Amino acid sequence: MTEQSIHTPNPDVYPLESSRLTGDATAQDIESIRKRTSVFVYEWPVRLWHWVNALCITVLIATGWLIADPLPTMTFAEATHQFVMGYVRFAHFAAAQILTIGFFGRIYWAIVGNHHARQLFYVPILNKRWWREVVFEIKWYLFLEREPKKYVGHNPLAQIAMFFFMTLGITFMIITGWALYAEGAQAGSLSHNVMGWLIGWVGNTQFLHSVHHLGMWFIVIFMIVHIYAAIREDILSRQSMVSTMISGTRTFKDDRPD
Amino acid sequence: MSQIETFYEVMRKQGITRRSFMKYCSLTASALGLGPAFVPQIAHAMETKPRTPVIWVNGLECTCCSESFIRGAHPLAKDVVLSMISLDYSETLMAAAGHHAEAALEETIEKYKGNYILAVEGNPPLNEDGMFCIVGGKPFVEQLKHAAQHAKAVISWGACASYGCVQAAKPNPTQATPVHKVITDKPIIKVPGCPPIAEVMTGVITYMLTFDRLPELDRQGRPAMFYGQRIHDKCYRRPHFDAGQFVEHWDDENARKGFCLYKMGCKGPTTYNACSTVRWNEGTSFPIQSGHGCIGCSEDGFWDQGSFYNRVTDLTQFGIEANADKVGMTAAGVVGAGVAAHAAVSALRAAQRKTQDKKEEA
Ligand code: HEM
Ligand code: SF4
Ligand code: SF4
Numbered sequence: 001m002t003e004q005s006i007h008t009p010n011p012d013v014y015p016l017e018s019s020r021l022t023g024d025a026t027a028q029d030i031e032s033i034r035k036r037t038s039v040f041v042y043e044w045p046v047r048l049w050h051w052v053n054a055l056c057i058t059v060l061i062a063t064g065w066l067i068a069d070p071l072p073t074m075t076f077a078e079a080t081h082q083f084v085m086g087y088v089r090f091a092h093f094a095a096a097q098i099l100t101i102g103f104f105g106r107i108y109w110a111i112v113g114n115h116h117a118r119q120l121f122y123v124p125i126l127n128k129r130w131w132r133e134v135v136f137e138i139k140w141y142l143f144l145e146r147e148p149k150k151y152v153g154h155n156p157l158a159q160i161a162m163f164f165f166m167t168l169g170i171t172f173m174i175i176t177g178w179a180l181y182a183e184g185a186q187a188g189s190l191s192h193n194v195m196g197w198l199i200g201w202v203g204n205t206q207f208l209h210s211v212h213h214l215g216m217w218f219i220v221i222f223m224i225v226h227i228y229a230a231i232r233e234d235i236l237s238r239q240s241m242v243s244t245m246i247s248g249t250r251t252f253k254d255d256r257p258d
Numbered sequence: 259m260s261q262i263e264t265f266y267e268v269m270r271k272q273g274i275t276r277r278s279f280m281k282y283c284s285l286t287a288s289a290l291g292l293g294p295a296f297v298p299q300i301a302h303a304m305e306t307k308p309r310t311p312v313i314w315v316n317g318l319e320c321t322c323c324s325e326s327f328i329r330g331a332h333p334l335a336k337d338v339v340l341s342m343i344s345l346d347y348s349e350t351l352m353a354a355a356g357h358h359a360e361a362a363l364e365e366t367i368e369k370y371k372g373n374y375i376l377a378v379e380g381n382p383p384l385n386e387d388g389m390f391c392i393v394g395g396k397p398f399v400e401q402l403k404h405a406a407q408h409a410k411a412v413i414s415w416g417a418c419a420s421y422g423c424v425q426a427a428k429p430n431p432t433q434a435t436p437v438h439k440v441i442t443d444k445p446i447i448k449v450p451g452c453p454p455i456a457e458v459m460t461g462v463i464t465y466m467l468t469f470d471r472l473p474e475l476d477r478q479g480r481p482a483m484f485y486g487q488r489i490h491d492k493c494y495r496r497p498h499f500d501a502g503q504f505v506e507h508w509d510d511e512n513a514r515k516g517f518c519l520y521k522m523g524c525k526g527p528t529t530y531n532a533c534s535t536v537r538w539n540e541g542t543s544f545p546i547q548s549g550h551g552c553i554g555c556s557e558d559g560f561w562d563q564g565s566f567y568n569r570v571t572d573l574t575q576f577g578i579e580a581n582a583d584k585v586g587m588t589a590a591g592v593v594g595a596g597v598a599a600h601a602a603v604s605a606l607r608a609a610q611r612k613t614q615d616k617k618e619e620a
Contacts, residue, residue, distance in 0.1 A: 068570050068583070070521065073504050073512055084502025141600070143607060183528075187476070187486055200477025203421075203558035205528040210571045210582055217586025221593050228597045232604055 038251040056099040063092035165222035176212040265304035303468040311374040314348035319380025323416040326453035376409035383432035390432040420448035427561035452555035489526035492534040523567035524551030531556040
């Protein structure tokens with residue numbers, strides 16, 4: 001097979017042949033598609049984790065809210081046959097277990113996966129270049145830069161946010177959540193053997209409820225910023241964002257090197 | 259120490275029959291969660307062992323622990339244990355007062371060096387060199403340290419001795435300090451509650467007197483058989499919790515139906531105590547049964563966990579009326595508004611650039 005692609009200048013190849021016939025592609029479009037570049041960043045376990053994690057967190061926030069502030073009382077059966085609060089808590093704990101397993105799976109993938117799978121787990125504070133990019137990115141968000149930089153992985157601000165809100169935030173929620181769970185499971189259970197030390201350490205577990213609850217708001221704030229930034233960058237930046245987390249491929253919108 | 263009589267002898271002196279004595283042994287065994295096989299063991303120990311002397315001291319407290327103690331459900335247990343204790347030293351219960359009382363304390367310490375149990379009700383305030391609690395002309399903390407020096411073990415009665423209770427609530431002006439932070443070189447058993455349940459108190463003391471060792475303790479140093487489970491784990495209203503049926507307002511229809519008190523701020527889900535099983539006043543009732551939520555009286559710093567009537571704790575650092583939701587929602591609101599403003603500016607900028615680019619092209 002001969003090497004025929006739109007990336008190698010080749011007068012014999014007519015890009016978007018069919019599109020041209022329908023009149024959908026302009027001369028400009030054709031010129032553009034000849035050059036666009038893309039790079040594979042996120043392997044399937046990273047993408048799968050991202051969406052499963054997002055779903056779990058959504059369920060955990062909704063049900064967590066209803067644990068602290070339950071639905072209005074309803075009576076449609078004898079108490080024995082009615083399990084409203086029970087199901088809310090069940091959904092919370094089910095999502096929590098998936099979230100926990102997923103998080104460990106994600107850590108495993110950070111070890112065996114590609115370079116980009118590790119970005120979530122560290123902040124390169126010793127790298128001067130990285131700090132310059134942080135400053136640049138802040139300026140971009142303050143409308144002080146006319147054009148953003150290209151990034152294959154996360155931009156440095158996103159990396160900071162993800163590290164603190166997700167990596168640390170989820171670790172915090174998993175630790176406090178399992179300690180709360182251990183209270184119900186009681187001494188002798190697996191969760192109590194693993195997390196009972198925290199119950200003993202904080203003393204009054206009402207405090208654990210409070211910090212677990214505040215942790216939810218920490219994560220809600222991240223979600224607001226994260227979703228906004230992803231959509232904004234998808235539109236305004238020079239690369240794909242949302243689709244990258246679906247297909248794994250980062251496409252760039254121009255050919256300039258930086 | 260052969261001159262000290264056995265428990266059994268003390269009991270017989272109190273006019274207790276052998277039949278009642280055996281009943282007491284089996285009741286104690288079941289209260290401690292021990293099987294019937296332990297009944298003869300308890301009986302044997304009580305018949306043969308010299309009774310263990312107890313010194314009972316009182317610091318900053320309200321005497322509710324003593325009040326609870328002398329109302330033990332099983333009158334026998336109360337009489338027996340009480341008589342064993344009052345023989346030695348207890349300011350509240352003994353007949354002596356003033357110098358005689360102080361002399362009695364010294365005598366007991368001297369006589370039973372290394373063998374007595376020190377029961378502490380209340381705690382020492384450490385601020386101003388302990389001047390906020392004076393016993394016999396000296397700061398209580400001195401008496402406490404002195405009495406603890408030769409004790410075999412220490413019992414911290416109630417929330418005061420175990421955690422500090424109301425006198426240690428923020429800002430704790432007298433610096434009231436729980437016993438285990440002052441006495442660090444003795445085995446300490448915490449029996450928290452405000453007050454602890456009488457049966458729990460007699461149960462713990464009987465265990466220590468008969469078996470000559472501390473009962474199994476949990477991570478916080480509380481006897482696991484009484485503090486191993488939460489109120490919530492054994493609450494008879496729990497089915498209504500799982501069903502999602504709550505008292506919504508005081509004295510509403512749901513309150514009359516006996517629904518769960520979670521929304522009224524019940525701290526049962528975070529409180530380790532035996533109220534929902536042993537109950538109070540000879541097993542008559544307990545707070546939740548009488549329609550009020552648990553206030554978490556046997557937990558560390560329960561005065562500082564916000565209102566007794568809210569599930570979500572107030573965060574006074576953020577203002578009197580703030581809690582996790584109000585703080586979180588405000589923060590999320592601010593961030594949300596910031597995001598919206600940022601999005602608007604971004605859109606304007608983008609539009610501006612497009613028109614500029616077009617002009618440049620033209
Ligand atoms: C993003 C993650 C999570 C969020 C946003 C979240 C949210 C919440 C919230 C708001 C509450 C109510 C706290 C209160 O009483 O005021 C709660 C309770 C609880 N959560 Fe989570 N949670 C998360 C993860 C977890 C995890 C990983 C576990 C582990 C099993 C867990 C277990 C629990 C338990 C046991 C309770 C207490 C239930 C009860 O008292 O009936 N949570 N959660
Ligand atoms: S009344 Fe309190 S302890 Fe009982 S089930 Fe409801 S929340 Fe739990
Ligand atoms: S129900 Fe709660 S507040 Fe009431 S005595 Fe028991 S532990 Fe204390």
